[in-house]
Amino acid sequence: MVKIVVDAMGGDNAPEEIVKGALLALRERENFSVLFTGDEARIRAELAKTPHDASRVEVRHCTEEITNDDVPTHAIRSKRDSSLVVGMTLLKEDPEAAAFVSAGSTGAVLTGGIMLIGRIKGVLRPALCPGIPNVRGSRTLLCDCGANAECKPQYLEQFAIMASAYGKAAFHMEHPRVGLLTNGTEEHKGDTLHQEAHQLLKANPNIEFAGNIEGRDIMFGDVDVAVADGFSGNIALKSVEGCGKTVSAILKREFKKNLASKLAYLCARKQIKGLADMLDYAKLGGSVFLGLKKVVVKSHGSSKANAICPSVIQALDAYNNRLVETIEEMLTSGALEKQDA
Amino acid sequence: MVKIVVDAMGGDNAPEEIVKGALLALRERENFSVLFTGDEARIRAELAKTPHDASRVEVRHCTEEITNDDVPTHAIRSKRDSSLVVGMTLLKEDPEAAAFVSAGSTGAVLTGGIMLIGRIKGVLRPALCPGIPNVRGSRTLLCDCGANAECKPQYLEQFAIMASAYGKAAFHMEHPRVGLLTNGTEEHKGDTLHQEAHQLLKANPNIEFAGNIEGRDIMFGDVDVAVADGFSGNIALKSVEGCGKTVSAILKREFKKNLASKLAYLCARKQIKGLADMLDYAKLGGSVFLGLKKVVVKSHGSSKANAICPSVIQALDAYNNRLVETIEEMLTSGALEKQDA
Numbered sequence: 001m002v003k004i005v006v007d008a009m010g011g012d013n014a015p016e017e018i019v020k021g022a023l024l025a026l027r028e029r030e031n032f033s034v035l036f037t038g039d040e041a042r043i044r045a046e047l048a049k050t051p052h053d054a055s056r057v058e059v060r061h062c063t064e065e066i067t068n069d070d071v072p073t074h075a076i077r078s079k080r081d082s083s084l085v086v087g088m089t090l091l092k093e094d095p096e097a098a099a100f101v102s103a104g105s106t107g108a109v110l111t112g113g114i115m116l117i118g119r120i121k122g123v124l125r126p127a128l129c130p131g132i133p134n135v136r137g138s139r140t141l142l143c144d145c146g147a148n149a150e151c152k153p154q155y156l157e158q159f160a161i162m163a164s165a166y167g168k169a170a171f172h173m174e175h176p177r178v179g180l181l182t183n184g185t186e187e188h189k190g191d192t193l194h195q196e197a198h199q200l201l202k203a204n205p206n207i208e209f210a211g212n213i214e215g216r217d218i219m220f221g222d223v224d225v226a227v228a229d230g231f232s233g234n235i236a237l238k239s240v241e242g243c244g245k246t247v248s249a250i251l252k253r254e255f256k257k258n259l260a261s262k263l264a265y266l267c268a269r270k271q272i273k274g275l276a277d278m279l280d281y282a283k284l285g286g287s288v289f290l291g292l293k294k295v296v297v298k299s300h301g302s303s304k305a306n307a308i309c310p311s312v313i314q315a316l317d318a319y320n321n322r323l324v325e326t327i328e329e330m331l332t333s334g335a336l337e338k339q340d341a
Numbered sequence: 342m343v344k345i346v347v348d349a350m351g352g353d354n355a356p357e358e359i360v361k362g363a364l365l366a367l368r369e370r371e372n373f374s375v376l377f378t379g380d381e382a383r384i385r386a387e388l389a390k391t392p393h394d395a396s397r398v399e400v401r402h403c404t405e406e407i408t409n410d411d412v413p414t415h416a417i418r419s420k421r422d423s424s425l426v427v428g429m430t431l432l433k434e435d436p437e438a439a440a441f442v443s444a445g446s447t448g449a450v451l452t453g454g455i456m457l458i459g460r461i462k463g464v465l466r467p468a469l470c471p472g473i474p475n476v477r478g479s480r481t482l483l484c485d486c487g488a489n490a491e492c493k494p495q496y497l498e499q500f501a502i503m504a505s506a507y508g509k510a511a512f513h514m515e516h517p518r519v520g521l522l523t524n525g526t527e528e529h530k531g532d533t534l535h536q537e538a539h540q541l542l543k544a545n546p547n548i549e550f551a552g553n554i555e556g557r558d559i560m561f562g563d564v565d566v567a568v569a570d571g572f573s574g575n576i577a578l579k580s581v582e583g584c585g586k587t588v589s590a591i592l593k594r595e596f597k598k599n600l601a602s603k604l605a606y607l608c609a610r611k612q613i614k615g616l617a618d619m620l621d622y623a624k625l626g627g628s629v630f631l632g633l634k635k636v637v638v639k640s641h642g643s644s645k646a647n648a649i650c651p652s653v654i655q656a657l658d659a660y661n662n663r664l665v666e667t668i669e670e671m672l673t674s675g676a677l678e679k680q681d682a
Contacts, residue, residue: 133587134587135590135591149524150532181576182572183487183490183571183575183576184575189490190490190572191490192491214583215576215579215581215583216579216580216582216583216586217583218583219580219583219587220583220587220590221583228576230524231531231532231573232572232573232576234525234556235522235523235556235569235573235577235580236556236576237556238556238557238558239556239557239560239577239580239581239584240556240580240581240583240584241556242555242556242557242558242560242561242581243561243584244588245476245557245560245561246474246561246620247585247588249561250476250615250616250619255612257612261611263608264608264609264611264612267605267608267609268596268605268608270602270605271595271596271606271609272609275588275591275595279588
């Protein structure tokens with residue numbers, strides 16, 4: 001049976017919400033099992049709270065944890081018995097292990113992914129790719145959003161290919177439209193990096209390049225993939241997140257002001273919920289770390305069960321839909337074969 | 342009398358909405374007059390529609406317009422009788438002219454500002470600085486948001502100083518808290534440019550440096566000034582704009598679905614308006630182009646009268662509150678004296 005390895009100790013709400021979320025996923029989908037890595041006693045205590053099919057759950061005890069305070073490279077090397085290192089090693093070595101999900105330190109997940117699982121042949125730099133809710137009611141894949149603060153044009157070209165492969169494999173996008181995130185829509189916009197990347201994207205026959213896009217097009221535009229260097233991609237992702245949080249804080253404040261506004265909320269709660277649902281990141285799962293030999297999903301550090309559940313399902317779907325193989329095929333079928341870092 | 346020069350031909354809704362907006366500003370504030378540059382017949386036709394004090398309005402006829410299709414440097418040099426070139430030249434030469442407001446091509450406003458009005462002595466690169474509505478109900482000054490796609494660490498340091506001066510002069514911020522926009526809050530985050538800028542900001546005694554901030558802190562944080570290179574600042578600004586537009590599109594859709602949702606809107610319209618007001622960019626005016634010898638305000642290209650009016654008032658206030666002098670004082674009082682580009 002296909003197995004999803006879940007880092008039970010990663011994130012602000014571990015292990016309680018992580019375990020709870022993974023059990024939710026088991027209830028939603030059949031034909032897979034979960035293997036938790038982490039403090040067995042704490043994981044078992046949480047498992048005991050929720051009825052579940054014990055034959056679909058395994059626990060691998062680990063004595064260590066990697067935190068946000070650890071230096072990633074050092075932690076991956078020295079904390080060999082951490083939930084993250086044990087989980088990723090399992091993913092690499094166990095042929096039944098399909099994917100790894102963690103809400104732990106982003107830096108450690110990225111470093112561990114590259115050191116322990118390894119890159120697909122030909123991939124210059126793996127990249128983080130979350131789905132951002134958009135005005136069309138679907139998602140825009142933003143790649144890279146933080147794995148690579150400093151990029152070369154060739155990296156951006158590969159981000160476009162990997163995210164397109166992800167769109168095809170996981171979201172049935174037949175010809176994902178790709179935009180290059182810069183400071184204007186004209187072809188000459190941006191710094192040298194983005195100008196050169198624009199030319200590479202334009203010349204690449206394997207992607208559907210729609211030209212440069214601006215930040216507003218991530219949510220309010222018509223592309224399926226927004227390609228970014230990891231620095232500005234991260235800024236775009238977090239800016240949107242801050243705007244969403246601000247909207248929800250203001251709505252809460254407005255509707256809690258007095259009795260009249262509380263009544264108004266009762267009238268309009270269905271519509272407000274419609275908005276909240278559309279903007280809900282958690283529902284869309286985590287960021288997939290594209291370019292590794294196996295599927296790795298990084299969930300937000302503040303994830304609760306309702307965010308872990310879709311992350312586990314997302315990991316399962318990505319595996320079942322042959323994400324890694326699709327990236328391999330797209331990378332080797334095209335012009336990228338001749339390029340090198 | 343203090344005179345605000347208004348480019349009547351710039352933007353998608355010129356000259357109608359530009360003239361209308363400037364007349365609104367005349368009604369809201371006393372002790373200033375407006376000088377329109379542009380097609381006199383069209384401006385007069387619009388003036389005739391709204392009762393106003395004719396002694397506070399002048400028109401300077403021009404035969405040319407600069408559009409978004411023009412190459413800025415070439416347009417500034419060749420279209421000498423355009424509303425933008427004539428307006429900026431007036432601003433420079435007329436001692437009564439206090440500020441210039443345009444909703445025209447950003448590139449042309451930036452190029453014209455530098456070529457025709459000139460930089461304050463010691464300013465390495467002027468920068469665009471809009472105010473972004475934040476969760477506290479005030480605004481975060483984002484500088485630079487697009488004038489300089491490629492930056493050096495010293496530019497970022499000056500952006501911090503100029504935006505702090507703007508906060509002091511225009512918004513009564515006594516000690517504006519400054520954050521450096523990067524991909525993480527830790528000191529070592531970002532590329533070399535941002536790491537070096539971090540050290541300069543930390544060492545500068547004239548600003549209140551709060552460390553690195555992430556995109557989410559622009560709207561959902563506690564800084565008054567967010568310093569950014571013009572490339573990622575532009576992406577942050579537009580990302581937030583796209584999120585706001587998406588929220589308002591979804592709300593419209595949700596509340597227009599059927600009769601029940603239309604009734605729900607009637608109940609909650611006060612709260613929805615509360616949200617719309619807080620997120621309303623137009624109300625906050627345009628982006629000030631900091632670092633020039635005179636006040637220049639760039640209003641959004643899609644500005645209607647309700648956005649032009651606050652831009653004119655913002656320009657007047659910036660002049661009356663000695664924006665240019667405050668920048669000069671802050672630049673020369675500190676460590677920056679010794680630096681050079």
